[in-house]
Amino acid sequence: MKDFNKDNFNDSIRSKFASAEVQPGNNVWEGIEAELLKQDNRSMHKKAAFYRNLAAAVIFIALISIYFNLQDFTFNKDQNSTLAPIEIEDQNDQTFLSDNDVIMAQPKAQGYNDNVDNFSGGTSENSTVAFVGNSDNEEYKVNEIPAIQDNQDLATVRIVANDNLASSLTKIDNITPDGIELPELNLEVKEVSYFAVSNLDKSKDKSGIAWNTNVNIGSGNFNPNSEITETPIFSTVSTLNNPGTAGRTTGEDASFNNNQEREAVEDLSSAPMQGNLSFTFGLNFGIILNEKWNIKSGIQYGAYRSSSLSSTVVRDRNSDRLYPYHGASSSTEISDGKVVNAISEYELYNDFQIVTIPLMTSYKVIDRKFDVSLVAGLSADFIIRNTLKGSSDQINELKFDQNDKQSYKNIFASSIAGIEVSYPFADKYAISVMPTYKRALSNVTTENATFNSMPAFVGLNMSLAYMF
Amino acid sequence: MPRTKEIIKGCQNGDRKSQYELYQQYSSGMMAVALRYSKSTLEAEDILQEGFIKIFENIKKFRGESSIGYWIKRIIINTALNHQRSKLYLYPMVDVEDVKEGIESLSVGNLAVEDLMELIQDLPTGCQVIFNLYAVEGYQHKEIAKMLDINIGTSKSQYARARKILMEQLEKQSKWGNERFQ
Numbered sequence: 073m074k075d076f077n078k079d080n081f082n083d084s085i086r087s088k089f090a091s092a093e094v095q096p097g098n099n100v101w102e103g104i105e106a107e108l109l110k111q112d113n114r115s116m117h118k119k120a121a122f123y124r125n126l127a128a129a130v131i132f133i134a135l136i137s138i139y140f141n142l143q144d145f146t147f148n149k150d151q152n153s154t155l156a157p158i159e160i161e162d163q164n165d166q167t168f169l170s171d172n173d174v175i176m177a178q179p180k181a182q183g184y185n186d187n188v189d190n191f192s193g194g195t196s197e198n199s200t201v202a203f204v205g206n207s208d209n210e211e212y213k214v215n216e217i218p219a220i221q222d223n224q225d226l227a228t229v230r231i232v233a234n235d236n237l238a239s240s241l242t243k244i245d246n247i248t249p250d251g252i253e254l255p256e257l258n259l260e261v262k263e264v265s266y267f268a269v270s271n272l273d274k275s276k277d278k279s280g281i282a283w284n285t286n287v288n289i290g291s292g293n294f295n296p297n298s299e300i301t302e303t304p305i306f307s308t309v310s311t312l313n314n315p316g317t318a319g320r321t322t323g324e325d326a327s328f329n330n331n332q333e334r335e336a337v338e339d340l341s342s343a344p345m346q347g348n349l350s351f352t353f354g355l356n357f358g359i360i361l362n363e364k365w366n367i368k369s370g371i372q373y374g375a376y377r378s379s380s381l382s383s384t385v386v387r388d389r390n391s392d393r394l395y396p397y398h399g400a401s402s403s404t405e406i407s408d409g410k411v412v413n414a415i416s417e418y419e420l421y422n423d424f425q426i427v428t429i430p431l432m433t434s435y436k437v438i439d440r441k442f443d444v445s446l447v448a449g450l451s452a453d454f455i456i457r458n459t460l461k462g463s464s465d466q467i468n469e470l471k472f473d474q475n476d477k478q479s480y481k482n483i484f485a486s487s488i489a490g491i492e493v494s495y496p497f498a499d500k501y502a503i504s505v506m507p508t509y510k511r512a513l514s515n516v517t518t519e520n521a522t523f524n525s526m527p528a529f530v531g532l533n534m535s536l537a538y539m540f
Numbered sequence: 541m542p543r544t545k546e547i548i549k550g551c552q553n554g555d556r557k558s559q560y561e562l563y564q565q566y567s568s569g570m571m572a573v574a575l576r577y578s579k580s581t582l583e584a585e586d587i588l589q590e591g592f593i594k595i596f597e598n599i600k601k602f603r604g605e606s607s608i609g610y611w612i613k614r615i616i617i618n619t620a621l622n623h624q625r626s627k628l629y630l631y632p633m634v635d636v637e638d639v640k641e642g643i644e645s646l647s648v649g650n651l652a653v654e655d656l657m658e659l660i661q662d663l664p665t666g667c668q669v670i671f672n673l674y675a676v677e678g679y680q681h682k683e684i685a686k687m688l689d690i691n692i693g694t695s696k697s698q699y700a701r702a703r704k705i706l707m708e709q710l711e712k713q714s715k716w717g718n719e720r721f722q
Contacts, residue, residue: 081703082675085656089676092653093568094575096588101563103589108559108596 099416106416109463110381113419120349131534135503139441139495287355287536350376352531354428360539364436366445372428376529382420385467387413395470396420396462419463424480427454434492447490447506450513454483484516486529494537502537548608551599559596566609567592570616572653576660576672577620591619617677621687624669651710659709667702674699 351374358368386395394413432449458480460470487510494504508531515524547565550558567588574584574591595615602611660668669688673679674695679687681695688695 085675086678088651088653088656089572089576092572092657094571094584096567096571096585097581100567100585100589100592101560104559104563104592104596105556107589107593108556111597112554 103416105464106418109418113463124349135495135505138497138503287353350374350529350531352428352533356430356535358537363439366434366436367432368434369429369431372430372451374424374426374428374529376424376426378422378424380420380422381417382462383415383417385413385415385462394462394467396460396467418467421459421461421463423457423459423461424455425457427456428452428486430488432488441495443492443494443496443502445492445494447488447492447508449488451486451488451510452483453486453512455480479517481516481518485513486510487513490533496539500539502539504533504535504537506533506535507531508533544608548599548602548604551596552602562595562608563592566612569609570612572657573613573616574620575657576676577617577624577669579661579665583623587616587620587623590623591616594619617673621669624665625688651713655713659706662709663702663705666698667705670695670698671702671706675703 352372354370354372356368356370358366360366382396384397386397387393388395394415428451430449430451432447434445434447436443436445438444458472461467488508489510490506490508492504492506494502496502508529510529510531512526512528514526516527517525544565547558547561551562570591571584571588574587575581578584578587591612595612598615602608660671663671670684673684673687674681681692681699684690684695685692
């Protein structure tokens, strides 16, 4: 076959195209930019997820460490607790191990060692019997010792050391017959699991009505369009995220294809918006009715975000400015002077600022170191601001405040359910974690919206409570 | 050149302005490349868009071992080949046996770039791709065979076929031109 590459034909073609330039359409850069924005968002989401997980891990570790630390410094006030004798090998290096591994110094008592020597009958020079337990006040109250057998009827020796330990031991010495041989105690000192049921009971004196207050922060996932119940179609509103509506002027064409409209709205009901990370914080006041029941109310502020991908914008014919277009919130903004245009896909954010007044009741089902309560209640939610914005700088923000006509009602009611796990500490305080599920009780959209919706919020609240 | 380096650095840091500048600088040239590998302007714009997204995604890997223009062109060509690959799969290339070499080379010197572009776009997909790679980009048949996962013979015969079609078209145009001016 002839080698065509050696003739002039290829050279001339090559030279023809060497400096050839063709201007591409503007939509190419728009498409590139939209894709780059999407990628930026994805990486932002990944970063946000990383920091969220990191924060959760830090909080978890902090809670665990607080639990262990506080446990070590809490002593039982129960005077009837049983004392377990343990053997201490080295009398000169006397330490006690509590059931929580707290090393305590042996109580200093005059004549203690001498008495102990007598008590043990001199059978064990370097060992003695010590008593470990939880004491009230600053004194060690020794109530009862397990039986010390003498083959006869010396079953139990009771020791009362209210004045001081030395005198008690002297009394023991006096009633112990000479030459008695005390059996060697072979009790081992063992570490006790932190998770063992402790005899450190909490006080149970909360039967009367008491007050508490708490501040809380929370985060979660809010999706205003997650529970779309109906898809009513209006001839005066436009479609949502439907590329087929390019350039269609709204408000002037009453005969546009309703099927197309319906399809678009049906698309909406198949998850057009996704919940993003949302934040809430608030202040609550509560009444503790008794050990089990608690009622609380307060005020919460929440910043909620949901997002979707959109390929339509509203273009203002006069200013030629672009605004995000979302059927749920911007349909009423479109007039004859505004048109819906299809553009490259971009991310659309729907931000809500909502003030909530909850009324909740909780019932304590587990009353241990960690209390577990079931929480249920209602809330009144006020939308104070609804903002629509696009991920591109070329798309302007749309804000709706309470006085603007918009697609969402300014107030709606929700039900709340959750499980609260709390840890009381330092008598007056408690920290708690509460996963919650909140859902609107009725449709939250107005008649201007293209659909009905009952939004849901799944969140995790952390709170610090103070009990009066 | 220092400005180009600044732009590249900006792109590597994800700066949107620098990305736009780089796009402005090379988009026209690359659009011409994309057009040669596609059948329509729309398809070429798709290739250009996809190619530039790849460029911005991978520009951190650009070490300056070749010129940025060459690097960008390689990505655009690869993107175009990926676009055409599905078509090549649907219409597999086979050896073209009866390609006569009798037609003398005609000059394309007087032909406008746009017209030449149209002639290339009208070639069958396989011929179009191989003609571009061999005649315009300067790849060897061995390299083309490797790139497209075909035999060297297929590459050669497809090129010959493309050239034959082009010659015929040029001849037609030449005759039509002569008749028109007579």
